[in-house]
Amino acid sequence: xxxxxxxxAVLTLVALxxxxxxxxxxxxxxxxxxxxxxxxxxxxxxxxxxxxxxxxGNINGNNDSINQMGYVTLDSxxxxxDPDNNFFITGSGTTAGTFTxxxxxxxxxxxxxxxxxxxxxxxxxxxxxxxxAPGVVSGTWSISDSQSLSHALLYAKGDPTNIPTPExxxxxxxxxxxxxxxxxxxxxx
Numbered sequence: 001x002x003x004x005x006x007x008x009a010v011l012t013l014v015a016l017x018x019x020x021x022x023x024x025x026x027x028x029x030x031x032x033x034x035x036x037x038x039x040x041x042x043x044x045x046x047x048x049x050x051x052x053x054x055x056x057g058n059i060n061g062n063n064d065s066i067n068q069m070g071y072v073t074l075d076s077x078x079x080x081x082d083p084d085n086n087f088f089i090t091g092s093g094t095t096a097g098t099f100t101x102x103x104x105x106x107x108x109x110x111x112x113x114x115x116x117x118x119x120x121x122x123x124x125x126x127x128x129x130x131x132x133a134p135g136v137v138s139g140t141w142s143i144s145d146s147q148s149l150s151h152a153l154l155y156a157k158g159d160p161t162n163i164p165t166p167e168x169x170x171x172x173x174x175x176x177x178x179x180x181x182x183x184x185x186x187x188x189x
Contacts, residue, residue, distance in 0.1 A: 026044070028130065029041070029042050030043070031051065031125060039123040039125060039143065039144055039147070040144035041125075041130075042142045042144070043139055051128065052129045053115075054129065055125050057126055070157050075153070086154060087099070088100045089141075089149075093148050097141055103137050106160065109159075112132045115154075119148070123145055123147070
C-alpha cells in the first residue's frame with residue numbers, strides 16, 4: 001500500500017527546508033515609464049530585481065556610470081568562453097535572452113548588478129542596470145524595441161551576502177526530525 005504525506009506534514013517539511021511553493025519570477029522594467037518614445041529594458045528574476053540606473057551613451061566597465069557608483073566590473077558577455085567566467089548571457093544580438101551568474105559571486109560581494117546595453121541614437125535609454133536581490137543567479141531579459149543587445153556587464157560591490165546555509169547541528173536536528181516523522185507515518189500504516 002502506498003502512503004502519501006498529508007498536507008500539514010508536507011507544509012511542515014517545506015517550511016523546515018526553507019522552500020517556498022509560491023516563488024515566481026516578476027519582471028521589472030527600467031526605466032519603467034509609460035512613455036512610448038523610450039526604450040524599456042526588462043529583467044525577470046526570482047526574487048525581483050530593481051532598476052538601479054539607466055541613461056544615454058555607453059557602459060563598458062571602465063570608469064563608466066555604474067563604476068562611479070562604487071561597483072567594480074566583474075565580467076562581461078564578451079568573455080563568455082573564459083574558464084573563470086562569472087557571467088554568461090544568451091541572446092546577444094537579439095532583443096531577448098537569459099543570463100546566468102556563477103553563485104560564487106555572492107560569497108564575495110553583497111550587491112550584484114546586471115547591466116544591459118543596446119544601440120545608441122534611436123531611443124533612450126541606451127543602457128539599464130538592475131540591482132539583483134541577494135542570491136539571484138539567473139533570469140531572463142528583454143529590450144522593448146528592434147535594437148538588439150550590444151553587450152552586457154556584471155558589476156558588484158560590498159561584503160558577501162549572508163545567504164543562510166545550514167549548520168551541521170541544524171542538519172542533524174532536521175534529519176532526526178524527518179526520521180521521526182517517517183517512523184510515525186510507518187507506524188500509522
